Amino acid sequence: MTFNSLGYMFLFLPxxxxxxxxxxRAADRRWSKLFLLAASLVFYSGxxxxxxxxxxxxxxxxxxxxxWLLTPAGPIQRHRRAVLVTGIAANVLFLCAFKYAGLLVHIxxxxxxxxxxxxxxxxxxxxxxxxxxxxxxxxxxVFAGLFPYVTxxxxxxxxxxxxxxxxxxxxxxxxxxxxxxxxxxxxxxxxKVVLADSFFRxxxxxxxxxxxxxxxxxxxxxxxxxxxxxxxxxxxxxMAIGAGLxxxxxxxxxxxxxxxxxxxxxxxxxxxMTLTNxxxxxxxxxxxxxxxxxxxxxxxxxTFVVMVIIGFWHGANWTFVVFGALHGVALALNQLWKxxxxxxxxPLAWLSTFTFVVVALVFFRAASLAxxxxxxxxxxxxxxxxxxxxxxxxxxxxxxxxxxxxxxxxLATQVRxxxxxxxQRAFRPSWATVTAAVALAVVACIYANGVVSRSFVYRDF
Amino acid sequence: xxSKRFLAVFAAGFSAVCAGLIALNMVLDPYxxxxxxxxxxxPVYGEERIAKYLYSMRYIPENFDGILLGSSVSDNLDPRQxxxxxxxxxxxxxxxxxxxxxxxxxxxxxxxxxxxxVCIHRYLTLDHGNKTDLMxxxxxxxxxxxxxxxAAYLSGLAIRRGVVHGEYDDMGTxxxxxxxxxxxxxxxxxxxxxxxxxxxxxxxxxxxxxVALAGLNRILTTARHRSRRMLVFYPPIPASVFAIRRAxxxxxxxxxxxxxxxxxxxVDFNDPxxxxxxxxxxxxxxxxxxxxxxxxxxxxELSGTVAALDARSSAVVARAGEN
Numbered sequence: 001m002t003f004n005s006l007g008y009m010f011l012f013l014p015x016x017x018x019x020x021x022x023x024x025r026a027a028d029r030r031w032s033k034l035f036l037l038a039a040s041l042v043f044y045s046g047x048x049x050x051x052x053x054x055x056x057x058x059x060x061x062x063x064x065x066x067x068w069l070l071t072p073a074g075p076i077q078r079h080r081r082a083v084l085v086t087g088i089a090a091n092v093l094f095l096c097a098f099k100y101a102g103l104l105v106h107i108x109x110x111x112x113x114x115x116x117x118x119x120x121x122x123x124x125x126x127x128x129x130x131x132x133x134x135x136x137x138x139x140x141x142v143f144a145g146l147f148p149y150v151t152x153x154x155x156x157x158x159x160x161x162x163x164x165x166x167x168x169x170x171x172x173x174x175x176x177x178x179x180x181x182x183x184x185x186x187x188x189x190x191x192k193v194v195l196a197d198s199f200f201r202x203x204x205x206x207x208x209x210x211x212x213x214x215x216x217x218x219x220x221x222x223x224x225x226x227x228x229x230x231x232x233x234x235x236x237x238x239m240a241i242g243a244g245l246x247x248x249x250x251x252x253x254x255x256x257x258x259x260x261x262x263x264x265x266x267x268x269x270x271x272x273m274t275l276t277n278x279x280x281x282x283x284x285x286x287x288x289x290x291x292x293x294x295x296x297x298x299x300x301x302x303t304f305v306v307m308v309i310i311g312f313w314h315g316a317n318w319t320f321v322v323f324g325a326l327h328g329v330a331l332a333l334n335q336l337w338k339x340x341x342x343x344x345x346x347p348l349a350w351l352s353t354f355t356f357v358v359v360a361l362v363f364f365r366a367a368s369l370a371x372x373x374x375x376x377x378x379x380x381x382x383x384x385x386x387x388x389x390x391x392x393x394x395x396x397x398x399x400x401x402x403x404x405x406x407x408x409x410x411l412a413t414q415v416r417x418x419x420x421x422x423x424q425r426a427f428r429p430s431w432a433t434v435t436a437a438v439a440l441a442v443v444a445c446i447y448a449n450g451v452v453s454r455s456f457v458y459r460d461f
Numbered sequence: 462x463x464s465k466r467f468l469a470v471f472a473a474g475f476s477a478v479c480a481g482l483i484a485l486n487m488v489l490d491p492y493x494x495x496x497x498x499x500x501x502x503x504p505v506y507g508e509e510r511i512a513k514y515l516y517s518m519r520y521i522p523e524n525f526d527g528i529l530l531g532s533s534v535s536d537n538l539d540p541r542q543x544x545x546x547x548x549x550x551x552x553x554x555x556x557x558x559x560x561x562x563x564x565x566x567x568x569x570x571x572x573x574x575x576x577x578x579v580c581i582h583r584y585l586t587l588d589h590g591n592k593t594d595l596m597x598x599x600x601x602x603x604x605x606x607x608x609x610x611x612a613a614y615l616s617g618l619a620i621r622r623g624v625v626h627g628e629y630d631d632m633g634t635x636x637x638x639x640x641x642x643x644x645x646x647x648x649x650x651x652x653x654x655x656x657x658x659x660x661x662x663x664x665x666x667x668x669x670x671x672v673a674l675a676g677l678n679r680i681l682t683t684a685r686h687r688s689r690r691m692l693v694f695y696p697p698i699p700a701s702v703f704a705i706r707r708a709x710x711x712x713x714x715x716x717x718x719x720x721x722x723x724x725x726x727x728v729d730f731n732d733p734x735x736x737x738x739x740x741x742x743x744x745x746x747x748x749x750x751x752x753x754x755x756x757x758x759x760x761x762e763l764s765g766t767v768a769a770l771d772a773r774s775s776a777v778v779a780r781a782g783e784n
Contacts, residue, residue, distance in 0.1 A: 179465075396507075398612040434470045434474065441475050446482075449603055449605070450603060450607040
C-alpha cells in the first residue's frame with residue numbers, strides 16, 4: 001500500500017484514525033496500540049503476510065537486545081558494550097545481506113529495510129547511552145513499525161515518538177491536529193502525484209533515451225530528475241507528517257527548501273535531514289571524537305568517508321558510491337573554504353551549489369556509470385547538438401503542455417513560494433487555506449486516479 | 462474559522478467538487494462508456510491506446526459489425542472503403558499482440574461480429590508484454606476524472622478549434638495527408654535495404670516470440686468463434702525489401718499459418734499475384750507502412766474478396782432454399 005493510492009487515502013487512513021481514537025477511549029490503552037500495530041503491519045505487508053517476517057524478525061531481535069541493554073542489574077550489565085556492538089553489527093549485516101546480496105543471488109528486497117534498520121540502530125545506541133529508560137514490547141513494535149514512516153522515513157528516535165504515544169493528551173482526537181495534518185497531507189499528495197509524476201515523465205524519457213542527449217536535453221533530463229526526486233520524497237514526507245499529526249504524533253521534518261541552499265553543507269542541513277542527523281550523530285561525530293587531535297584535513301577525510309557510506313547506503317551500484325563521493329569531496333572543499341574564510345557572493349554560491357546538486361544527482365539516477373558520464377558530458381558539450389526534440393516525443397503533445405505547466409509551477413514554488421514546512425507552520429484554519437486544500441486535493445485525486453501514477457522513488461531503498 | 466469548521470468545509474467542498482466533476486464527465490462521456498453510444502460519432506482524442514481500449518467496452522460493440530486488428534501497418538486502412546460492413550479500425554500504432562488482446566476481449570465479450578479482419582505483421586509477434594500501462598481496466602474509472610481524460614479534452618478542443626489537425630477519425634483510422642514523394646520513399650526504402658544487408662535494421666527481423674504467438678493464437682481462436690467471418694491478411698512488403706527477406710517471410714507465414722483453420726480466409730499481398738502492388742513505390746511511405754493510395758488498394762482488394770465470398774454464400778443459401 002502506498003500513500004498516493006486511493007485505497008490508502010479514502011479507506012485505510014480514515015479507518016485507522018477513527019479506529020485508533022475509538023479504541024483510545026477504552027480503559028486498557030493497549031487495545032489502541034495493538035490496533036495501530038495491526039494497521040501498520042497491514043500497511044507494510046500490502047496484504048501479503050510473506051512480506052512481514054523480515055520486519056517482524058528485525059524488530060523482535062532488536063527488542064530483545066534492548067531488553068538486555070536496559071536490564072538494570074545482573075551479569076549482562078558487565079557486557080553492555082559487547083551487546084551494543086553485537087547489535088549494531090547484526091543490524092548492519094542484516095541490512096547488507098538483503099541490500100547487497102542481490103549482486104550475487106536473486107532475493108526479494110524488503111520494503112523500508114534501510115530505514116527501519118537505521119532507526120533501530122539509533123534506538124540501541126540510545127538505550128546504551130541511557131537516553132531510553134524503559135521499554136515494552138508493544139511500545140517498541142509500534143515505534144519501529146508505525147505506518148507513516150516505516151517504509152521511507154522520516155527516521156525517528158524513540159524519544160520523538162513514544163512519549164507522544166503515551167501522553168494521555170494525545171489519546172483524544174484533536175481537530176486542530178487533524179485539520180493541520182490534512183492540510184499537510186494534501187500538500188504532500190499534490191507534490192507527489194502532480195509535480196513529481198509530471199517531472200518523472202521528462203526525466204524518464206531523457207534517461208531512457210538510447211542516444212547521446214543534446215546540451216539542452218541533458219539539462220532537461222537532469223533538472224527534471226532533480227525536481228522529481230525532491231517533490232517525490234518531500235511529498236512523501238509531508239504525507240507521513242500529515243498522517244502522524246492526525247494521530248497526534250508530531251514527526252520530525254525531513255526537508256526545508258533545499259534548493260535555496262547557499263552551500264553544500266547548507267544543502268545537507270535542508271535535504272533528507274533525518275538521515276543527515278543520523279550519520280552526523282552516529283558516525284561522523286564518533287569518528288571525529290576518536291581522533292586524538294582534530295585537524296581540518298582529518299575532518300575533511302571523515303566527511304568524505306561518511307558521504308561515501310551514505311552513497312553506498314542507497315544501494316549496491318557504483319553510481320550511488322560516486323554520488324556519495326562527489327558530495328564527500330564537495331563537503332570537504334566546503335569545510336576548507338569556510339576555514340579559509342573566502343567570500344562568495346550569494347547568487348554565485350546558490351548557482352554553484354544548485355548546479356553541483358543537479359550534476360551529482362545524474363549519478364544517483366543513471367543506470368550505470370557509463371550512462372551518467374554520457375549525460376553529464378552532454379550537459380557541458382555540444383557533441384549532441386544544442387537541442388533535439390526526439391527524446392520527448394513519447395510524452396505526447398498535450399501531456400507536454402500540461403507537464404510544462406506543472407513544471408513551471410513547481411519551479412516557481414521553489415524559487416518564490418513557501419516550503420511545505422513554512423506552510424505547515426503558518427497554517428491557520430481559514431477560507432483561504434480550506435479553498436487551497438480543496439483545490440489541491442481535487443487536482444491531486446484526479447492525478448492519483450490516472451494510470452501514470454508512480455510509486456515513490458525511495459521505496460526502492 | 463475553527464478547525465472543526467475547516468474539516469467540515471473541506472469534506473463538503475471536496476465531495477461537492479468531485480461529485481460535480483464526475484457528473485460532468487459522465488454527461489460528456491467522451492469515451493461512450495456511461496450511456497448508450499449508439500449513433501454517436503467518437504473520433505480518437507488524446508492517446509490512441511486509451512481511446513481505442515475504452516471504445517472497445519461499448520462504442521465499438523454498439524456501433525460496428527466488424528473490427529480490424531493490427532499494428533501501425535493497418536492503422537491507416539480506411540474501413541469506409543470496405544463495402545457492406547461497418548468496421549472499426551482497432552489497430553494500434555506500435556502495438557503488439559498484447560496490446561490487441563484487451564480490445565479483442567472487450568469487443569468479443571460484448572457482441573458477435575459479422576467480420577474480423579486481422580492484419581498479420583511480424584511486429585505483432587516480435588515481443589510480448591504490454592508496452593504501456595495505458596490499457597488496463599483502471600482506465601474505466603479514469604474516464605470519470607484523470608490526467609488522461611484531461612489530455613483527451615484538451616486534444617479534442619484543440620482539434621475542434623482547428624489549432625491542430627485531428628489524427629484519427631470516428632472509425633479509428635489514422636488520417637494520412639497526401640502520399641509522400643516517391644523519391645523520398647525510394648531513398649528511405651533503399652536505406653532500409655542497405656541496413657538489412659548490413660544486419661543493422663530491425664525491418665528484417667522475423668523472429669517470433671513464443672508467448673506472443675500463443676497470444677495471437679488466442680485472439681484468432683476467439684475471433685473465429687465470435688465473428689461470422691474472419692479474414693487474415695499479410696500486408697504488402699516493398700518489392701526490394703521482400704526480395705532479400707523472402708525466405709524469412711515464408712518461414713514466418715508458415716508458422717503463423719499453423720494457427721489458422723480451414724475456414725479462415727487468407728489474403729497474402731506478397732504472393733506473385735500482387736507483385737504490381739509491391740513494386741509501385743507510391744503505395745508505400747517507407748519500408749513498412751502503406752501510403753494513402755497503397756492503403757486504399759489493400760482495402761479495395763480485401764473488400765472485393767469478402768464481397769465475393771458473401772455472394773458465394775448467398776448463392777449457396779439461395780440454392781439450398783430452392784431445393
